[in-house]
Amino acid sequence: MEVIMEQMPIVIRSLNIGFLQTLKLFFVTLAGALPLGLVIAFGSMSRFRPVSWLTRIVVWIVRGTPLMIQLLIIYYFPGLVLGNPIWGSGESGRFVAASVAFVFNYACYFSEIYRGGIQSVPVxxxxxxLVLxxxxxxxxxxxxxxxxxxxIVPPMSNEIITLVKDTSLARIIALQEIIWAGQAFLKGSQGISGEIWPLFFTALYYLVFSGVLTVLLGKLEQKLNYFR
Amino acid sequence: MPILEVEHLCKTFERTEVLKDISFSLEQGQVVSIIGSSGSGKTTLLRCLNFLERPDSGVIRVNGEVLLDAGNPSPEQEAQIRRKRLHFGLVFQSFNLFPQYTALENVMLAKELLAKEQPDYKARKNEIHEEIRVLAEELLRQMGLENRMGNYPHQLSGGQCQRVAIARALALKPDILCFDEPTSALDPELTGEVLRVIKELADQQTTMIIVTHEMAFARDVAHHVIFMDDGYILEQGTPEQVFGNTKEERTRQFLSRFNQGQ
Structure with a gap:
């Protein structure tokens, strides 16, 4: 216990830095996927058949394959297969690649929720x-x-909370988010090694953040209760 | 000259002919009631007049101006159709009020959006907004809703909702106001308050087309009654002619239950 108390400040500082990256990825994904999802929703509802077909096929592929695979393909494919490493090798490159994968993936999920929402408004x-x-x-x-x-607030809340935890998938391309930061103490970092508790401790960050979001989204739902 | 002339209107959905050679006219300040069983094409006729459906053939003229010549295949721009629609107003069976707006806002919304297209909108913005508010309040007062202006639709009874919808349609000052079974979603008590309001509009010489199953009301309020059956106008004339001296067997059959009740 004493050891943990000594390690605590170092670990917390590292986890905070990692969590900042997690938050960045979360907000960038939301900022990109919320509007892009609407565009995709309109695409899938288009009366011009080729557009709606194409959109639905893209949505099928994106929703039908693991986000982790999409991350790997988007990050490695340009460099390893095309010989053109557009993302660069640094943390900022990894962040851009991760953002692209997350925005696109979540936009596809959002688009289906939007479509349902739009179609549920009575004709x-x-x-x-029109007559007015x-x-x-x-x-x-x-x-x-x-x-x-x-x-769509209730189903969107669900997706948004899932996104909080899905950001951890970016670990697979070594994005230095909070899981990466916690894992570092297992391998050894800043004089601490062989410790697994920092990794377990990251769960608390996710729990608190999704708690905050649950409250905020609940408030939004209440705010919209003024009409039926 | 009649304010509205409809000539040889036809409309087919898939393979079902819903309107077959519909022709009638309407004078300024008069009321025409359209009666007939469900599925006879009454609603489709109103929807064609309001450009919610496009007829396959036929002509619609308002004040002598050809609004629609379905035989003429020139594609119409959305903006043109939008202008033409404004000759008509439509009150729906299910009200279709905008739930996120108060009664007053429902009446003001379309008028405000249209005002933005006026060239002097920017300069007179506050003034125009005020004018529209005054007009909307006046209309709601006329509908007996002076105490309900700030309420949202879900806080209103069905009859109140329908009266808001009538005010909303009137706010745009349509040449012809159409009603699509305005009381079919209401219980008998609420039906009365809506019919009273429509009767008042008729007394003020509002030009109206009323599709209704309220036979007594159709007879009392209308100058002209149209009986539709299976997409045709089977019989039309003054209320006395259609209700009193019914010519067609099918009309008599349709009216028999009503006449027994009298």
């Missing part, structure tokens, strides 16, 4: 907008969008 809402002389984009932004958001 009468659009028709009411509104344009289709006015109808989407002024009428449909908020009703869709209200409907």
């Amino acid at each position: 009468g809402q659009e028709e009411a907008g 002389g509104m344009t289709r984009s006015q109808i989407f932004f002024k009428v449909t969008l908020l009703q869709m958001i209200k409907r």
Whole structure:
């Protein structure tokens, strides 16, 4: 126990740095995947068949294969197969590659939730907008969008909490997120080696962060309760 | 000149002919009631007038201007259709109020969006907004909803919702206001308050087309009654002609239950 108390400050500092990278990946993924998901949702609902087919095939592939494989392919494929290592070899390159994989993967999941949300808004809402002389984009932004958001908050909360923990998959391309930081003390880092407790300790970070998100998303759900 | 002329309107869904050679006209300030059993094409007719469906053939004229000549295949731009729609208003059976807006906001929304297209919008923004609010409040008062303006649709009864929907349609000052079974989703008590409001509009010479299953109301409020059956206009004329001196056997059959109740 005493040993752990001595190691604690060093470990916490390392884990904090790793967790910062985890948070960065989390927010970049959200910022990219939330809007991109909408674009993909519109693609899959397109009345122009080739577009909707193509989009649905892409969504099928992305949702049908492990994110870990996608990370490996996106990170290694350009360098090892094409001989053009576009991501570079440093931490920033790994971060960009991981962001691309996460944004694309999550956008595909979000798109299906969006599609469900949009299609669950009664068609009468659009028709009411049309007969009132509104344009289709006015109808989407002024009428449909908020009703869709209200409907998708619970399933989106689920995905967002999953994302918090999925960021750990970026460990596979050695992104220095919190799992990587915890594992370092197993192999040996800053005079500490053979210690597994830092790795176990990382769970607490995820737990606290997803707790905070649960509360915030619950607040959003409540806020949208003013209408039905 | 009639405000509305509909000539030889036809509409087919898949292989079902829903409207077959529909022709009628309507004078300014008058009310036409359309009656008939479910599936006879009444709703589709209103949807064609409001450009929610495109007829396969036929002509629609408002104030002499050809709004739609379905035989003319020139593709219409979305923006043009949008302009044309504004000649008509439509009140739906299921109200279709926007749930995230209050009664007042529901009435104001479309008008405000349209105002943004005015050239002087930027300069007179606050003034225009105020004008629209005053108009919307006035309409809601007229509908007997002065105490309900700040309520959201889910806080209102069905009858109140439908009256908000009527105010919302009136806010755009359509030439012709259409009702698609406006009381079919309401219980008898709430039906009365909505029909009263429509009757008041008729007394103020609002030009209206009312699809309804309320036979007594159709007879009392209308200047002209159309009976539709299987996509055709089987019989039309004054309420006295259609209800009193029914010519067609099918119409008599349809009206028999109603007449027994009288």
